[in-house]
Amino acid sequence: MKKNKRILIGKIGLDGHDNGIRIVSKWLADAGFEVIYLGLYNTPEGMVKAVLQENADLIGCSFLGGEHLFYCRKLLRLLRQNSLEDKKLIVGGVVPPDDVKALKDMGVSAIFTPGTMRDTIIRKVNELIAA
Amino acid sequence: MKASDKIQYDRYLKGETLPHFRTLSGIEMKEFYQRDDRPHEEPPPGVFPFTRGIHPDMYRSRLWTRRQQSGFGTPEESNQRIHLLLSKGMTGLNIDFDVVTKLGLDPDHPLAEGNVGLVGTSVATLEDMETLFHGIPLDKVSTTLIVNPPYSAIIMAMYLLVARKQNVEASGLIGTIMNCAISQLVGPTYQSGTHFFPLDPTLKIAGDVMEYCIKNIPRWNILNINAYNMRETGINAAQEIAFSFSLVSEYIRHLLARGMEIDQLGPRIAFFTSAHIDFLEEIAKLRAMRRIWAHLMKDTFHAKNERSCWFRTAIQTSSLPLTAQQPLNNIVRAAIQTLAAVLGGSQSIHTTSYDEAYALPTEESHILSIRTQQVIAYETGVCRSADPLGGSYAIEKLTDEIEERALALMEEIEKRGGFFECFKSQWIEKQINEARYEYARQLEAGEQIQVGVNMERDEDEEVKINIFRQASDMQEKRIRYLREYKESRNGDQVKRALENLYHQVKHHPNSNFFQTILEAVDQKATLGEISDTLREAYDFKVHSD
16 A cells, blocks of 8 residues: 555653644644644554544654653554554654663654754654655 | 864864854844943842842842752652752752642543653652651741642642641741642643643632632742743743733732732742743843833732732743753753853752753752752852842843833733633644744754754764663552552541532532632542542543543
């Protein structure tokens, strides 16, 4: 099936810091992606439901409260259970170096920590969608 | 030599210049400033409108309070960290609660599963609060409780009951309940302020807490506008000022309508502002805030008591300029930001730790923040005179220019129906998003330099940093605890207390709920149970998907 440029973006859990995710959403929209922004307070289950409904190929989440390992593990598990393992997950936010590795090992496709420049993100997202 | 190094090398030899001469708020600065730019003299410190400081001698008679935010994990863990910091020179408490608590949920709520005990301490029961403050004399240490309404009512009730157990009278309590519905969580973003509780009742219950504190806890600050969190969304200094004062005006009008006097309120409202990296502009901002507040209180609200006109602020150094790249650079940034807070005349300071871009502070970085403040206080000599930069042509002119911009924006907000209306219509949300996109654009374009990010970046950098780690079994521990707590209490009494609250909200919606909430806490109802009772009484359901 041909990949589209639809990206589902949302925050999972109760952390409300949305500065980064808002900026990245705008960058992606400006770069021609179709961004579906789900806002704050999503559950992993809700994200998976939205992936099915919206037929998005890429999922973007952001974590600033130390909850990244917990929610990424759960989201990836639910994606597998729903046979959605071809959907790729990208993560942004405050993630310590050791956890960047841990997230990659569990199957997160890209992690953008603070200070990542726009072009780096766009390039990576294009690569992931083309792959 | 690498090609990139060669480019840098040539640039250094050529002589370096700044990309532009604008402040973070966009004020274009001149080549130099002289007397003509600002001919009239500002009244001295301690004299209305207090631009130069609220006291004539400022730090000569008392240094600012070193108030580092603390709170993580279980109440036991936070209690230990508080005792450590007090032993290392912290002089006031700043208690942060985890986001689960701040959204009025218990740790066993399905939405809470990944967030328990992160970025603040988990408090659900009266017993938790007793544990958190174990061994801390509440009549000697001043405490700031970082919590928003309506849950501020529950936390305040817990604090009062802990004081009662310590045999401390309400009149002996010193400190602050933040208690702002809009600025507290992550700044005034719409969804964060409306998702877990309807907005109007939130504001009403904030008023209940304020009214109760005014009548019963004479030395307690009833409201703290969290300008810091608003600024951290990406808005500029002028917006930080305007949003804060437009917002506080709404609360004041609400309390006046309840029959209170302005001079009962003024001395008990304080602020929590940011110190960003633009050194001169931040100092000017604080001076402008003092002047605007003094006039607002006297001219708009007709305060008679001079203390009502004192703009008192705690400051946290902003984390926006801090970078994940080359994290040690953040120590330098935070020191300069702290110096701006001191030269701006702050009442208390939290120096943000250099590892903020990675995690909560470790013990080591927490102590380094305290030491930063001590170096500035005791070694640099900047505390010898009040407002030592007062009379500087550039500072005075910048103060005027920021004031002018802030006043214009406040006027616009008033024209649009006031801050609450602008928040509800999401006009504020639009301002925030535009500002944060603009700040990001400036960083991308290299107009705002961040060393290590868009200048001198090392793409191969491997950061070696000691990270604070939390125990991974936190939520399970907390759920187990909560189950045992609920089994140990008298269920009928809890049920009755919650029914009383429900009944009061339903049938006496304009009465003050605080006492009833306090009784429910005393009967061992949990924070989540009380919050759910309120939600139910307002026919509100938390949407979760």
